[in-house]
Amino acid sequence: MQTQGLLDFCNALEETSLSIWIKDNSEWFVPSVQVVHIIFIAAILVSFFILNFKIMKAPIGDNSLRFDLKRLSSIISGAFFVLLITGLLMIVAEPARSLGSPAFQIKVVLLILTLLIFLLFKYTLNNDYHYWQRTPKLKMLSRLFIAVSTLLLMGIVFAGRWIAYF
Amino acid sequence: MLNDSDLGVLIRESDSLFPFIESLHVLAITCFFGSIAMVDLRLIGVSFLEKPILSFSRVVLPYTWKAFAVAFVTGLLLFVSKADTYSHNQFFLMKMSLLMCAGINMLFFQFATGKNMDKWPTSEALPAAARLAGFTSLVLWVSIIICGRWIGFTLI
Numbered sequence: 001m002q003t004q005g006l007l008d009f010c011n012a013l014e015e016t017s018l019s020i021w022i023k024d025n026s027e028w029f030v031p032s033v034q035v036v037h038i039i040f041i042a043a044i045l046v047s048f049f050i051l052n053f054k055i056m057k058a059p060i061g062d063n064s065l066r067f068d069l070k071r072l073s074s075i076i077s078g079a080f081f082v083l084l085i086t087g088l089l090m091i092v093a094e095p096a097r098s099l100g101s102p103a104f105q106i107k108v109v110l111l112i113l114t115l116l117i118f119l120l121f122k123y124t125l126n127n128d129y130h131y132w133q134r135t136p137k138l139k140m141l142s143r144l145f146i147a148v149s150t151l152l153l154m155g156i157v158f159a160g161r162w163i164a165y166f
Numbered sequence: 167m168l169n170d171s172d173l174g175v176l177i178r179e180s181d182s183l184f185p186f187i188e189s190l191h192v193l194a195i196t197c198f199f200g201s202i203a204m205v206d207l208r209l210i211g212v213s214f215l216e217k218p219i220l221s222f223s224r225v226v227l228p229y230t231w232k233a234f235a236v237a238f239v240t241g242l243l244l245f246v247s248k249a250d251t252y253s254h255n256q257f258f259l260m261k262m263s264l265l266m267c268a269g270i271n272m273l274f275f276q277f278a279t280g281k282n283m284d285k286w287p288t289s290e291a292l293p294a295a296a297r298l299a300g301f302t303s304l305v306l307w308v309s310i311i312i313c314g315r316w317i318g319f320t321l322i
Contacts, residue, residue, distance in 0.1 A: 027319070030319070031312075031315045031316050031318075031319050034315050035308075035311055035312050035315050038192070038195070038196060038199075038311055038315065039199070039308065039311065041196050042195075042196040042197070042200035042203065043200060043203075045196050045197060045200050046197065046200030046201055046203075046204065047200075049197075067216075071213075154193060157189060157192055157193045157196060158189040158193070160192075161185060161188055161189040161192050162185055162189065164185070164318075165185045
């Protein structure tokens with residue numbers, strides 16, 4: 001989706017001093033930012049997988065979920081913040097190429113959906129560490145969310161790479 | 167020779183095959199790096215200190231190796247598609263050298279440093295050699311990611 005408003009915004013962004021500076025230093029700056037981006041995507045992916053695994057497998061009464069939730073939540077939140085900063089820097093570097101790319105737009109939607117699932121898990125588990133194991137229906141729903149979030153995370157990585165092509 | 171193989175031509179000339187394999191490669195690398203970093207951070211003594219290293223690594227490392235296998239196969243496919251170009255790229259050659267160093271570090275840890283892992287303290291700082299192995303591994307894998315990303319910007 002490329003509207004005139006979006007293109008105007010991209011053009012304005014392209015003329016900012018930050019964008020010009022990044023372009024002048026793109027040889028080292030862009031790959032460096034991408035390396036940081038990839039490392040923190042790894043942090044989110046693995047933390048999310050562990051959280052999903054714990055929600056599915058942690059037996060009732062196992063207090064490790066309480067500890068893991070706290071630790072993984074801070075890793076995921078911190079990594080999301082770094083991804084936001086590095087993502088914004090990459091947008092400023094090439095506004096039209098990123099914001100105008102369908103792959104980028106899909107990535108943003110997938111990211112928001114993943115964030116919503118994470119917040120749902122965080123909110124419910126903070127109130128009750130075994131919330132998703134209380135009834136068979138909740139158990140099934142948690143598995144559905146886990147499957148969806150896993151696919152979303154894989155989709156984010158794929159969409160991220162496809163920005164370079166589409 | 168590899169460059170002109172049917173597989174190489176197929177991947178190179180397809181609009182979607184190269185990006186698809188590349189995406190899988192990145193996905194596998196992120197899973198691989200994320201999981202091995204957890205073990206490295208535990209070895210260094212930065213995180214997961216409540217988990218005994220032996221049982222922790224036994225849980226995590228099988229996933230690490232599966233992700234590595236996917237990264238290896240997809241990396242091979244990417245190489246086949248542009249073998250001539252990659253084999254002359256200094257960052258690719260550096261990445262391969264670093265991969266070998268990481269492999270040696272792992273083997274050394276497996277058969278020397280970590281031989282008595284079951285006797286190590288469960289919730290305290292590990293021996294200096296173990297911390298050094300974890301730190302070396304982390305530095306090597308970050309460097310491998312750096313080289314991997316730089317390949318994309320220096321291919322001619």
